[in-house]
Amino acid sequence: MKLYTYFRSSAAYRVRIALHLKGLAFESVPVHLLRDGGQQHAAGYAAINPNETVPTLDDNGQILNQSLAIIEYLDETHPNPPLLPGSAADRARIRAIAQIIACDIHPINNLRVLQHLTRTFDLREAQKAEWYCHWVERGLQTVEKMLASDPRTGRFCHGDTPTLADCCLVPQVFNARRFGCSLAGLTTVERICAECDELDAFARAAPARQPDAE
């Protein structure tokens, strides 16, 4: 398998965690989102990812886009350990936590939105950080409420093994720290991230450990 990735992309980071949790070997193909006007926009890459974003997974010629779709595919093709364990209702809860991060926090803050905001409204760095942290803090507070109020939360977001929800949570919290957002009150979120940090799969997926890390 080949993963088209950028060390700092939190969507690529999610898939890296999932690949390592599944124990799957993969080759990292770096796509530098800032260099050459954004290598994700180059014709060769756009041909395999019309959205011009990372990650893309090439599974023996099968080309897959969008991080959550890729992780669901990995979970269907390599069921152990399961990243969506339990009943339909359990799986719905895991997906809902993942989607609050992947739909309601991350896309509003990713590079292309920040670039467009800066160009269109002529933002200063401080305003950009304020925009970023507004959505991250609001979104992670929601995740904290979901985790703290539900007996299905265990050592990890759902039960005592890592799931799709943890694959999304850890990269988002990593980014929140990088941008200096407040993590005040996120007791359960921080406890779970500390649990994940103990696992080799999460450690190996971290931005600093990637071949393209700067």
Next chain:
Amino acid sequence: MKLYTYFRSSAAYRVRIALHLKGLAFESVPVHLLRDGGQQHAAGYAAINPNETVPTLDDNGQILNQSLAIIEYLDETHPNPPLLPGSAADRARIRAIAQIIACDIHPINNLRVLQHLTRTFDLREAQKAEWYCHWVERGLQTVEKMLASDPRTGRFCHGDTPTLADCCLVPQVFNARRFGCSLAGLTTVERICAECDELDAFARAAPARQPDAE
């Protein structure tokens, strides 16, 4: 089943389509996103949806949030007709199309982001519409490329029966038209939406047909 919905919410619209495709009866509970400072923020609703968004599905006491997670749940608990048919790769493609809409177009443009943009940057209506259409047009062009270039596209986004991808596409195109965005070049997208319009499930889910329509 009870669906907490707002007639104009495109996330709620997706779930309404899925429920009708599955032939499931449900009671609509309107949550007015603009009235009373946003009924989604009321304590009673926030208790069942900590993200304070619609939709929420109450399936006999089982509370479910996030539209794609809800549709996956419906597909697992009521498998016929399947909204994620085929192989793991087929399902990954259907999910990727759905997620480009649900992650990369809609969240940047939904009510809470537009409200925050307007408050923070003091936008005029024309600037708001420009922001909206920028992301919708870019995103739908991506979907068009994915659909037009892939032999797996059929009468609908994936094959000849409606899937999760169509549940997401139709509401997004509805909103694009409502905001006056350009649909230039979206030949496949428009053809598929016209196919969907022929089906009773899509017609019954449309905003104008909801009990809370204005």
